[in-house]
Amino acid sequence: MKMEQQQFEVRGMRYVIRSAAAGDAVELSKLRVRIDGETEHMDREAGEAFIDSKGFEKLIQSDSELERNLFLVAQAGGRLVGFSRCEGNQLRRLAHKAEFGVCILKECWGYGIGKELLRASLAWADSCGITKMTLSVLETNTSAIRLYERCGFQIEGVLQNDKLLSDGQYYNTVIMGRFRE
Template identity: 65%
Template sequence: MKTNQQEFDVKGISYIIRSAMDKDAKSLSEIRLQIDGETENLDREQGEAFIDTPGFERLIETDTRNSRNLFLVAVVHDKIVGFSRCEGHSLSRTSHKVEFGVCVLKDYWGYGIGRNLLKKSIAWADSNDIKKISLHVLETNDKAIELYKRFGFEIEGILKNDKFLADGKYYNTIIMGRFRE
């Protein structure tokens, strides 16, 4: 589904958040690969589960057509610096919810991009009668966990020893959800 673009100015950086478009596919493929190498907060190591340009074109097309999906990008000076997706479900018993995920280039952390992608996703979900947004977050990602809590997400469960990171240790994944009556 598409939404209206919105402009932000945070700490001297201006950016827009808008729906992903076909022309974004190549940049999204490149930026996802870069982001995966910048943090261990995500599920993938750099290069794993690689999505090429045609793959992103298909995702964008699917998300644009599906009223239960939303694909947003954050753009600074015509450069995509982050993105988020809400992916819905077609099964009747789970059609009330979407799964949220977000990625932002490390150079752009601290400018509210993740927060604003989340805010825009929540507003979209609320206006489209989506009752629940769920997400997974690594237990060590304290800033993200606090952000999600500020927006009404609650811890619903813990996947114990769910991720094996570069330091040779296992970490838990926290499952969080925001439910709107």
């Protein structure tokens, strides 16, 4: 599915939220590796589960055609600085929900980019009749958890000792959902 472009300005940073396009594929491949290496909030380390530009082209094409999927990018200063995806399900018993995921370059945190990607995704979900959005977040990512709660998400569960990080410690994954009738 595609959505209309939205423009924002926060503390001097101008950025655009728009649907991903095939021309973004090369930059998305590089961006994902970079973001994965900047923080341990992500599931992957830099380079793990690598998606090359052809893989992103296919993903963007598929998400553009599927009614229950949405692939958004955030662009600032002529470059991509983040992206989000909502992935729905075609199974009848699960067709009412979609899973949300987001990543933003660390240098661009604090400008509301994640919040606007989430808001656009929730508006899209509401307009498509998707009544449940789900996501998972590392327990230490408290700012993300607060954002999700402000946007109507509730903690539905915790996966204990779910991720092993570089400090050799295990951390929990928080499962959150937003249900809208």
